[in-house]
Amino acid sequence: MASEKPYLAVTCTAPVNIAVIKYWGKRDEELILPINSSLSVTLHQDQLKTTTTAVISKDFTEDRIWLNGREEDIGQPRIQACLREIRRLARKRRSGDEEDQLPLSLNYKVHVASVNNFPTAAGLASSASGYACLAYALARVYGVESDLSEVARRGSGSACRSLYGGFVEWQMGEQADGKDSIARQVAPESHWPELRVLILVVSAEKKLTGSTVGMQTSVKTSPLLKFRAEAVVPARMAEMIRYVKERNFQGFGQLTMKDSNQFHATCLDTFPPISYLNDTSRRIIHLVHRFNAHHGQTKVAYTFDAGPNAVIFTRDNTVAEFVAAVRHSFPPESNGDKFLKGLPVKPAPLSDELKAALGMDPTPGGIKYIIATQVGPGPQVLDHPHAHLLGPDGLPKPTV
Amino acid sequence: MASEKPYLAVTCTAPVNIAVIKYWGKRDEELILPINSSLSVTLHQDQLKTTTTAVISKDFTEDRIWLNGREEDIGQPRIQACLREIRRLARKRRSGDEEDQLPLSLNYKVHVASVNNFPTAAGLASSASGYACLAYALARVYGVESDLSEVARRGSGSACRSLYGGFVEWQMGEQADGKDSIARQVAPESHWPELRVLILVVSAEKKLTGSTVGMQTSVKTSPLLKFRAEAVVPARMAEMIRYVKERNFQGFGQLTMKDSNQFHATCLDTFPPISYLNDTSRRIIHLVHRFNAHHGQTKVAYTFDAGPNAVIFTRDNTVAEFVAAVRHSFPPESNGDKFLKGLPVKPAPLSDELKAALGMDPTPGGIKYIIATQVGPGPQVLDHPHAHLLGPDGLPKPTV
Numbered sequence: 093m094a095s096e097k098p099y100l101a102v103t104c105t106a107p108v109n110i111a112v113i114k115y116w117g118k119r120d121e122e123l124i125l126p127i128n129s130s131l132s133v134t135l136h137q138d139q140l141k142t143t144t145t146a147v148i149s150k151d152f153t154e155d156r157i158w159l160n161g162r163e164e165d166i167g168q169p170r171i172q173a174c175l176r177e178i179r180r181l182a183r184k185r186r187s188g189d190e191e192d193q194l195p196l197s198l199n200y201k202v203h204v205a206s207v208n209n210f211p212t213a214a215g216l217a218s219s220a221s222g223y224a225c226l227a228y229a230l231a232r233v234y235g236v237e238s239d240l241s242e243v244a245r246r247g248s249g250s251a252c253r254s255l256y257g258g259f260v261e262w263q264m265g266e267q268a269d270g271k272d273s274i275a276r277q278v279a280p281e282s283h284w285p286e287l288r289v290l291i292l293v294v295s296a297e298k299k300l301t302g303s304t305v306g307m308q309t310s311v312k313t314s315p316l317l318k319f320r321a322e323a324v325v326p327a328r329m330a331e332m333i334r335y336v337k338e339r340n341f342q343g344f345g346q347l348t349m350k351d352s353n354q355f356h357a358t359c360l361d362t363f364p365p366i367s368y369l370n371d372t373s374r375r376i377i378h379l380v381h382r383f384n385a386h387h388g389q390t391k392v393a394y395t396f397d398a399g400p401n402a403v404i405f406t407r408d409n410t411v412a413e414f415v416a417a418v419r420h421s422f423p424p425e426s427n428g429d430k431f432l433k434g435l436p437v438k439p440a441p442l443s444d445e446l447k448a449a450l451g452m453d454p455t456p457g458g459i460k461y462i463i464a465t466q467v468g469p470g471p472q473v474l475d476h477p478h479a480h481l482l483g484p485d486g487l488p489k490p491t492v
Numbered sequence: 493m494a495s496e497k498p499y500l501a502v503t504c505t506a507p508v509n510i511a512v513i514k515y516w517g518k519r520d521e522e523l524i525l526p527i528n529s530s531l532s533v534t535l536h537q538d539q540l541k542t543t544t545t546a547v548i549s550k551d552f553t554e555d556r557i558w559l560n561g562r563e564e565d566i567g568q569p570r571i572q573a574c575l576r577e578i579r580r581l582a583r584k585r586r587s588g589d590e591e592d593q594l595p596l597s598l599n600y601k602v603h604v605a606s607v608n609n610f611p612t613a614a615g616l617a618s619s620a621s622g623y624a625c626l627a628y629a630l631a632r633v634y635g636v637e638s639d640l641s642e643v644a645r646r647g648s649g650s651a652c653r654s655l656y657g658g659f660v661e662w663q664m665g666e667q668a669d670g671k672d673s674i675a676r677q678v679a680p681e682s683h684w685p686e687l688r689v690l691i692l693v694v695s696a697e698k699k700l701t702g703s704t705v706g707m708q709t710s711v712k713t714s715p716l717l718k719f720r721a722e723a724v725v726p727a728r729m730a731e732m733i734r735y736v737k738e739r740n741f742q743g744f745g746q747l748t749m750k751d752s753n754q755f756h757a758t759c760l761d762t763f764p765p766i767s768y769l770n771d772t773s774r775r776i777i778h779l780v781h782r783f784n785a786h787h788g789q790t791k792v793a794y795t796f797d798a799g800p801n802a803v804i805f806t807r808d809n810t811v812a813e814f815v816a817a818v819r820h821s822f823p824p825e826s827n828g829d830k831f832l833k834g835l836p837v838k839p840a841p842l843s844d845e846l847k848a849a850l851g852m853d854p855t856p857g858g859i860k861y862i863i864a865t866q867v868g869p870g871p872q873v874l875d876h877p878h879a880h881l882l883g884p885d886g887l888p889k890p891t892v
Contacts (some may be wrong), residue, residue: 314756319719347764353765357716357757363746364781365753371771381764 102232103479104147106225106471108135108210108218109253109260110289110403111349112395113332114355116303117311117321121279123270124249128321129329130262131336132137132253133405134281135289136468138436143219143474144206145481146229152201158207158481158488159222173246174226175202181243182234198234205488210463223247224254228471242272257281257469259336261329281467282452284339288411288435290404291463294372301366303398310362317358324354345393349380352395370400372422372458379421380404381452383414386449405455411464412440418459421450425457435464494563501547502632503879506625508540508610508618508872509533509653509660510689510803512795513732514755516703517711517721523670524649528721529729531661531736532653533805534681535689536868540833542621543874544606545881546629554599558881558888559606559622573646574626575602581643582634598634605881605888609865623647624654628871641674657681657869659736661729681867684739688811688835689862690804691890692818694772701766703798710762717758724754745793745805749780752795770800771823772858779821780804780852783814786849812840815862819848825857834864 115130155166155175166172182198206225208218227243230236236243241262244251252275253260265273300310310317330349335343359366369377374394380394390408392414406414415437424431483489515530555575557568566572582598606625608618627643630636636643641662644651652675653660665673701709710717718876728751735743759766769777773796780794792806793812806814815837885888 134527313725316716316719316754316761319716319723323719324715340890350761350763354519354716354761357761359758361716361750361754363750363753365777367769367774369767370774374767374770377765379765 098143098151099147099149099484100233101145101147101228101477101480103478104198104225104229104232104471105137105141105143105474106221106228106254107137107257107468108140108142108221109133109250109393110135111250111253111397112344112405113325113328113351114282114397115262116251116355116358117307117317117358118249119264120268120270120387121308123273124245125270126249126262127265127272127317128325129264130250130253131278131329132250132262133287133289134254134257134258134260134468134470135474136281136465138468139463139465140210140221142206142208142218142225143477143479143481144204144222144225146226146227146233147203147480147486148233148480149201149203149486150197150200152203152486153244155203156486157204157206160208170223174230174243176225177243177246178227178230178234178236179336181231181236181238186240202230202233203482204229204487206401207481214252216220219248219448220250220254223251226249228255232473239274242270244275245270245273247412253415255470258283258467261333262479277470278333281469284336284467286407286409287341287467288408289409289465289467290411290415290418292402292404292466293460293463294376294400294402295457295460296370296400300368300399305396306359306362306366309364310358310366313363314358314361315335316361319359321353342390342409347392348393348395348405357398368398368400369396372455373400373402373440375421375455375458376402376418376453379417379452382450382452383417383446386446412438413442413446415462415464416440416442417446417492418462419455420447422456422459423456424459424461430462433461433463435466437464498551499547499549499884500633501545501877501880501882502626502629503543503545503874503881504632504871505537505543505874506654506658507537507868508535508542508620508621508627509650510535510558510795511650511653511797512744512750512805513728514797515650515662516755516758517567517707517717518649519664520668520670522709523673524645524829525670525673526649526662526664528718528725528785529664530653531678531729531732532650532660532662533687533689534654534657534660534868534870536681536865537872538868539863539865540608540610540621542606542608542618542625543879543881544604544622544625544629544631545879546626547603547880547882547886548600548633549603549886550597550600552603552886555601555603556886557606560608561888570623570866571626571645574623574630574643577643577646578627578630578634581631581638585636586639594852602633603882603886604628607881615855618652619648623651624871627651628655630871639674642670644675645670645673655759655870658683658867659833661733667817677870678733679736679828679871684736686807686809687867688806688808689865689867690806690811690815690818692776692777692802692804693860693863694770694776694800694802695857695860696770696800700768700799700871706759706762706766706798710758710765710766712780713763714758714761716761720758721756741807742790745790748793748795749807756796767799768800769796772855773800775821775852775855775858776802776818779852782850782852783817783846786846811864812838813842813846815840815864816840817846817850818862820847821852821854822859823854823856824859824861830861832862832864834862835866836863844889 108134258281509532517527
């Protein structure tokens with residue numbers, strides 16, 4: 093038996109993903125098994141990512157975790173489920189293959205630190221990138237090489253889709269134990285290079301129904317959700333995969349919008365009803381349809397998750413004009429210079445015809461800022477020791 | 493044959509109705525046959541009504557119509573459909589029963605004048621009371637005594653429900669010719685005396701998708717609407733009729749809210765999506781659920797038609813407290829003295845517990861005013877000649 097190293101640190105990054113066929117509702121709360129399959133686009137980590145360091149050491153006396161610099165309760169059930177699952181997989185691997193034994197003890201405690209490079213205020217589901225990154229980092233330090241769908245999924249359902257780049261399907265599976273409820277890549281990030289993503293961060297006023305509780309209520313009370321999951325989504329999954337493979341933006345964009353609308357429809361059919369869209373969200377929807385109508389084709393598509401922010405899909409040749417239309421309809425209030433983040437977008441003139449076609453009274457300050465990004469790769473390992481968020485003592489570095 | 497009178501004038505009034513199981517979508521555009529049955533509550537004409545005078549005279553050279561004092565095109569297809577249908581029924585009656593022949597010629601032209609006692613700005617569907625009143629008045633001058641569902645329905649689908657007081661069902665029917673698509677009274681206006689209705693008129697900013705076009709798009713594009721009409725509404729109709737008969741407010745209120753929400757869900761599932769609810773509507777929904785949660789029972793229920801205004805159902809012993817809660821959450825902006833119209837509502841104190849339970853930041857001016865009313869009777873004939881909106885010359889009286 094090899095002598096055990098006293099200390100191992102791994103740092104990874106993982107991406108945010110945006111569903112274009114939506115996941116809403118679990119058939120098993122404990123295992124986090126969904127009532128329908130879903131499909132997402134992985135966003136580029138240059139703009140949005142979680143970074144996580146996992147360290148195991150014989151000197152640690154307990155598991156600990158820091159999120160965005162603050163220590164959190166490691167006892168949270170979902171974090172515990174991930175830890176339990178990764179250790180189970182690690183044990184399974186060792187017992188199955190003596191030769192491939194790892195140098196470090198499975199009994200070593202782990203310290204984890206995780207940071208997002210995007211503010212929570214952006215309303216982006218940080219749980220997906222967060223749990224994907226946690227699963228990926230834990231797998232590296234504990235020497236697990238099997239599919240991590242289950243580990244990530246136990247943290248947050250949609251996290252399993254952040255384990256891959258490009259276009260990712262989460263197959264709902266049929267088994268009661270969830271072994272076949274896994275993520276797989278439909279097409280890599282290089283597949284559709286002209287695709288662009290704009291996140292329109294909306295000024296929101298109120299806290300929302302959390303998605304965990306929201307889905308539970310929807311599953312219990314919405315007859316439309318049950319119908320959607322059983323009778324609508326299967327065909328839409330097949331259709332969406334085809335559009336992605338064919339790089340058919342018309343089809344992709346229209347189905348993305350329809351599925352977002354249907355998800356929010358099932359939220360409204362929930363009792364009491366759930367409303368994630370606000371008046372600004374609805375103005376964005378209106379803007380997109382008017383923009384497309386003006387051009388006589390679907391050049392831009394929206395999707396909304398459990399919040400009022402819009403995620404816009406378009407192609408590189410349309411970004412500048414659409415951003416100009418957004419600026420026109422939602423004039424930036426105070427932070428005009430910081431209105432646009434991420435990928436550079438050239439200023440573009442807005443034709444009088446298009447302005448007239450939009451037919452909206454401007455809503456100053458309705459959109460706080462835009463993040464311009466694109467499709468990106470899956471989780472990455474950062475090799476440079478400077479990347480670690482935890483020092484050799486297993487505590488957060490002062491700069492974090 | 494009796495000698496023909498040269499002139500006959502009839503003036504009627506008809507009520508507004510509010511659906512608690514919603515009608516949305518036609519299976520026949522021409523005959524106005526719905527894809528599902530619906531159920532409504534007839535509102536009292538002391539607060540909301542249409543008044544219509546129909547005059548036939550041998551001296552008139554053409555059919556003419558005045559709405560709210562302004563002459564309109566009598567050639568509008570839906571008005572023409574009503575006129576054609578009423579004359580068909582009148583001819584049928586005469587040919588069937590010579591004894592019962594009427595004194596006036598069917599060939600006499602008709603003049604019609606119609607006014608609403610509520611502003612269009614109230615966002616209440618004036619087409620229902622308007623076409624019910626037109627059908628009722630025409631039937632009287634042309635001597636038609638058969639069921640008027642079809643005549644009213646040809647003007648506006650939901651108008652057939654305004655032909656009766658109390659609680660009214662519009663049975664969708666099965667026949668292709670629509671003969672069995674008729675309204676019938678489920679319970680009279682005296683059935684549930686403690687029931688009260690509050691119309692919360694919301695400050696709206698934009699024009700909406702008209703319901704005719706909206707339904708067409710929904711029928712064409714929403715998979716959820718089709719499912720709702722076929723699989724959800726039939727059971728809900730039976731359930732709602734039971735609740736009404738039992739005067740079960742818990743059941744009635746909850747199902748009313750669920751059905752309103754599901755109707756708006758199908759609007760959102762339409763492509764492009766239709767949004768009739770705005771942020772104020774959603775705040776009202778939230779307020780109602782918080783109010784009920786505070787009381788541990790459904791004391792108040794909302795329903796929304798094709799616009800942002802809420803119609804609230806409650807019982808007499810809850811009106812004062814709920815109005816106080818509305819005043820607290822939506823402080824009147826300028827017209828504090830005109831905030832409450834219709835039935836008198838006593839001021840009521842709002843407990844600190846309830847204020848805290850509502851947990852909302854006040855939205856000044858979000859609600860323009862409230863109309864307090866109750867369940868009321870069907871169309872009425874006004875016998876006094878002063879009631880006529882048209883003078884002996886067949887033209888609108890100067891005071892109108």
